[in-house]
Amino acid sequence: MTERLLDIKDLHASVDDKEILKGVNLTVNKGEVHVIMGPNGAGKSTLAYTLMNHPKYTVTKGDIILDGENINDLKTNERAKKGLFLSFQHPEEIPGVTVQNFLRTSKAAITGAPLKMMSFRKALKEKMELLEIGEDYASRYLNVGFSGGEKKKNEILQMSILEPKLAILDETDSGLDVDAIKVVAEGVNNLKSEDRSIIVITHHNKILDYLNPDFVHILVNGKIVKTGDMSLARDIETNGYESYKDHVVV
Template sequence: MTKFEIRGLRADVLIGAEDREEILKGVDLTIDSGETHAIMGPNGSGKSTLAYAIAGHPRYEVTDGEVLLDGENVLEMSVDERARAGMFLAMQYPVEVPGVSMSNFLRSSVTAVRGEAPKLRTFSKEMQNAMKGLSIDPAFASRGVNEGFSGGEKKRHEILQLELLRPKFAILDETDSGLDVDALKVVSEGINRVKAETNVGVLLITHYSRILNHVKADHVHVFAKGRVAESGGPELADALESEGYERFVKAGA
């Protein structure tokens, strides 16, 4: 059983050389193995800041609080140590890495996380099976990481990494953005497959409830003004879809 805990997390975004702005204003959240927690909220509420602060992005500076993975404060770890400890971030805007093939990138990542290099033939079969499950063209394995990929193809590649790295805890930052109906279904099936096979805990950041029609959320949290403003069950996502976030913004939550 893995437990992921965010306790009193506050963080600033660094703007230029000297300026900063506080974005996270005391976030508390606990996620257990196998649970999916959805965070929904308006633009600018701090959802992506939460993801990047936890992952260790240098532009975001944590000023207070703890982030514990099985009792260990990941904020005291380097970014690569966080990944090896079992954390994973699917980025909202995956970057291109020209000159590094997808297959080499994935095998190097798996080697770093697992602590030893998988046999080439074994890994190749594992990767091909995962790619097939996500409807990724096998030819993409030899292409540069995300180079020339469409938005939907980049998101499938993020879930491919999730399947191969098998983390204890995953943050999926707007994985559904830019996906058409078919791609959303494929990506959601990939997430569900990993959950069923590994019992990973998931923090799913999204604007819309449509992905929650495919990936069941155990808990839904409204994020506004840098903190969790309200929590509930799956029915909260339906209410937000019909009512929007206006009352949370007006309340200054």
């Protein structure tokens, strides 16, 4: 029997009193990979940040239900503990905090229990090898001096260590070359499971060639106007979003 993980019901959200999301409806079942595409300014990143309760974004109507629980009133850290994870389009640099310490502290905060250093280092090394990341990476300051590809790999590394129920990837493939996209996609594929779901927000089809998503959604003017499979992404690649801009949701 299919189990629902995320239910977004008639979600409206504003930024500086300007409505960006205008009634988003989306259901994600456990084990599914969903892709959200759309033109610039459609509300894709707003949806991601709203799900994680970024303070800049205000929910004015609707519900976000995670694993059967309404999380509208939960703080960002509380949502993370419930199993939500957001990979940023533009990860922040944090001088003075190493990748290893950041990940170990984050994992302990999520689980609520201290981690044994040796077992954590072993797990971290294994995850870095899968993402083709050198061992010295763990001792570098978080994202400081990282290339675009390294920053995006670090986001996938975080996801693999934290093991969320629902991972939201906000244009993780942006600015990456083909080889880096493949590595990132493989990292995502390694995290797929019957209990974990993934939402990928993207402008590009290249990463989809490696992910084979269950559903593709088109978000235009703050609403999901069309849902399909990979053929929908191919149509966008060929014809663009023009035919969807005046689409009416029924």
